Amino acid sequence: MPSVTLIAPTALPQDMFKVACSTCALRPVCLPTGLPAADVEQVERMVSERRLVARGTTLFKARDPFEALYVVRTGFFKTSVSAEDGRDQVTGFHMAGEMLGMDGIFDGAHPSQAVALEDSQVCVIPYGRLEDITRDAERLRRQFHRLMSREIVRDQGVMMLLGATRAEQRVAAFLINLMRRLRARGFSSSSVVLRMTRDEIGSFLGLTLETVSRTFSRMQDDGLLAVRAREIRVLKPKQLLQLVRRAAP
Numbered sequence: 001m002p003s004v005t006l007i008a009p010t011a012l013p014q015d016m017f018k019v020a021c022s023t024c025a026l027r028p029v030c031l032p033t034g035l036p037a038a039d040v041e042q043v044e045r046m047v048s049e050r051r052l053v054a055r056g057t058t059l060f061k062a063r064d065p066f067e068a069l070y071v072v073r074t075g076f077f078k079t080s081v082s083a084e085d086g087r088d089q090v091t092g093f094h095m096a097g098e099m100l101g102m103d104g105i106f107d108g109a110h111p112s113q114a115v116a117l118e119d120s121q122v123c124v125i126p127y128g129r130l131e132d133i134t135r136d137a138e139r140l141r142r143q144f145h146r147l148m149s150r151e152i153v154r155d156q157g158v159m160m161l162l163g164a165t166r167a168e169q170r171v172a173a174f175l176i177n178l179m180r181r182l183r184a185r186g187f188s189s190s191s192v193v194l195r196m197t198r199d200e201i202g203s204f205l206g207l208t209l210e211t212v213s214r215t216f217s218r219m220q221d222d223g224l225l226a227v228r229a230r231e232i233r234v235l236k237p238k239q240l241l242q243l244v245r246r247a248a249p
Helices: 037-046 127-134 138-162 167-183 198-205 209-221 237-245
Strands: 049-053 058-060 068-074 076-082 088-095 113-116 120-126 191-193 225-228 231-234
Touching: 037 127, 037 138, 068 127, 088 167, 088 198, 120 127, 127 138, 167 191, 167 198, 167 209, 167 231, 167 237, 198 209, 209 225
Parallel strands: none
Antiparallel strands: 049 120, 058 113, 068 120, 076 088, 076 113, 191 231, 225 231
16 A cells, blocks of 8 residues: 655745746636636635645545645546445546545545545645635635536546446547546647556446456557557547447437
């Protein structure tokens, strides 16, 4: 098991924490479009710290008290829950501009854990502070609800598709979803270096490690992908999308 000790902010280079929401490159994907400058300043007041989470360490664990929401500034996280048989079931992968920790709002404790897949940084928004600042700011509260709703809708859309498809279509849907999210952040829309292992992909998709590996190999043999270790290049994006659409209801 990886260590769950978080690196203390005081041990980090201080210039990593100077980027404000108003000048952050992730503002277009992190904050709702058109948010007035005054509201952006209010959001900055909500952020209590910007914390570095080293690869393999845990941001929060299952049953930890819910205290804050976390917006990924850099890096990549996976979330998972423990199944009845003791296995970890991956429930999602989260990249820069996306929010973690909403699952703790319901009963005041996190049902899942979040682990960094690479050295990452998060903006910490204490939930109590968010409630205090937005209590009398209807527009800002509505914008934050939209932001949280966006995360819920994104997860639901992926899971609905994955629940009714074959292995090849699940893997194709996963790759298309991942690359669309990366493209929105200015990265290539045709290639990606996977931060997660094939075993973790299989856990998320409900497939075995062997099935994921065979599916990547078959897609490469069919000319859809070029696979080199964790680097994936989409050679025929239209055909990959058609594969997914054939599975849609």
